[in-house]
Amino acid sequence: MLKILDNIIFLKKNFLKIKNKVKIIIKDIKKYGENALIFYIKKIDGIYLKNIKKIIINNNILKKTYNKINIYKKTILKEIYIRLKRYHHHNFINSWQINKKDIIYGQKINSIEKICIYVPGGNTIYPSSIFMNCSPSLIYKPKTIFMISPIKNGLISNLILSISYLNNIKKIIFSGGVHTLSCVVFGTKNIIKADKITGPGNYFVTKAKKIFFGNIGIDMLAGPSELIIICDSKIHPYIISLDFFSQLEHDIYASCIVICNNKKYLNLLYKYIYKLLKIQKNKKIIFKSLNNSFLLFKTIINTIEIINFFSPEHLMICIKNSNKILKYIKNCGAIFLNYKSSESYGDYMIGPSHVIPTNKTSKFFSSLNINDFCKKIGIIKIINNNYSKNISSYISKIEHFFSHLYSSIIRK
């Protein structure tokens, strides 16, 4: 049941106690490798697999498939590819080096070598998730990027394979969940050990990612999707209702808060939501995620505080002069300005990755970007150490690191 409120409420999210289950799967995969994988594919996904190779698709197949798709599809896919890549290229910085008389110093930027992207699936497919995971990787170019995904057999399409090829994916393993993720962490006979995993999964996968953090690189711990919409009464409630639904149809855990400084408008919106809900194709899901959502009556000034507190994944600012608010937003994943910027566009093709921090973590995480795919290595080359050794000696004495002191001063 949707509510109209004068004050924010704290939504209690139903996180399942799943840690032990996850740990057992990880342990089994670590010990028994692909035998355990086959076991869990049977147990969890209900598929009997004789050979792991049956769910692995290699680059040559991806290439062949891509070459065969029609020109209309190819044009759309290339357009998305180019747009996203261009966006991420704006963050590019190269390795650099400064040559001074007494010292050369700099930074070497290496790509992370082996990337695995996790693309959710199951009863539907998410081509956009392949784009949005891969596009920031295209700048520093990992040596290899491969994909794991629980997309079911009947849903594997030429489109999925083609998008993967376009985005430089070398291999797809059509299996997801903690069992497949664990193979990627430990490495098995047919699945190489990755250096980093990106992309959101379900609760189980997220829990596993947290356990693996440090053994392997992890992009972020993404939870259910969130949207805050700030609107004034100038935008038709019909439009806001659809934005509201498009957020809630993600899954039953998704949430949306609409904030407006006009109570009449909120009442009208409320009516529209219930009226239009009936004709939404995903109404079953939306009806459940309504429980995580509310409409809020607040002045714009108070709104800013709420946004910075909630640090939402997505923020739509559907008011006149939306730019004015922008500078006050400290914590948020992605921001959509003015009446025309539907959040849906951002999900698919504008530029920033739709892999965005949720659950207040945009206070410290960024949406997936090129820094997730490289590492920065400091470079130091001393030409004349007179100066360096004076300062180093001073500090090393204070720190009681006397071998540091001697190794600093011994060099001529």
Next chain:
Amino acid sequence: MLKILDNIIFLKKNFLKIKNKVKIIIKDIKKYGENALIFYIKKIDGIYLKNIKKIIINNNILKKTYNKINIYKKTILKEIYIRLKRYHHHNFINSWQINKKDIIYGQKINSIEKICIYVPGGNTIYPSSIFMNCSPSLIYKPKTIFMISPIKNGLISNLILSISYLNNIKKIIFSGGVHTLSCVVFGTKNIIKADKITGPGNYFVTKAKKIFFGNIGIDMLAGPSELIIICDSKIHPYIISLDFFSQLEHDIYASCIVICNNKKYLNLLYKYIYKLLKIQKNKKIIFKSLNNSFLLFKTIINTIEIINFFSPEHLMICIKNSNKILKYIKNCGAIFLNYKSSESYGDYMIGPSHVIPTNKTSKFFSSLNINDFCKKIGIIKIINNNYSKNISSYISKIEHFFSHLYSSIIRK
């Protein structure tokens, strides 16, 4: 006992099973706040504290102390400050925005607002750790940065306070460990909740950081310090011995591998190490960390493979034409080139942070840098949505997100 080997060995690190202890402390702090902190300061640190405020030093005291130190100290500290800040500034990119006819898109870069740095301490002080944690934060400037550190009362010096002031630290809490860290995560009466924690601690602190990852931002999970030295026979073994000791004196878990393509040289180095060990002031520590170290006889080509496998925190390349090897190094934290570049200089004042990934994690982590102190927020503003809605509709249909579809096409 140090060994000279023809093949690499895998050092088994003694990670203690400490997770349960850590969890109990976290639980207590979460439940009882500063009362539990006082309890653990008594239990773990052996200090009876009546009032938390006694271990908190505020900005005005820091400022006063800094103003009082002599000009000689001030000059050295400022020199380090400027050098480090200048290094990190090379990575600066600003918020950006692209204005096209149909769309404005860009990226807003916000500093992470509340940063807590963890500076190790105990029986000695590490002024360099304050510099090296703070310097990358100076570019995007967090709203507040404060420090927690287990430096003992008698060791708190004007130097520590002055360096903190110079590096923009607003408050110091002279208490460390999991108990203090937990206060920073949950927020207590006198300790604000941070958005992110940086800096290495002991095993317990690192375990806690892993547990907190996702609730709060974590820079990396740093383990014991590591150094690989590649040398030829042109550098005196006396010098390499001192570099070796300066690595091993960090703590009993530190490790160093020296690789050379000349077995005679390694034998000579071996003798030097045992001869000079006796006169090292920290010989007790070094004697223990010798167990984590070895000398390795390998050709240069084979060396590269070993480095990329071990992905060491520090790498010294003490050979002629050290630059030639550089391009083959994929995984490493920081690299020191040529005979003159003692790793010790990098610890103190050259530029890159000495907070560097260890234990093979430089495959995916970078040393502490300005990206650890900011977050990137995507900005989207649609002016004309004809184009966007075509592509969005195409993908949203495939994904069965029909409310996405309607919200895309409804806008004129």
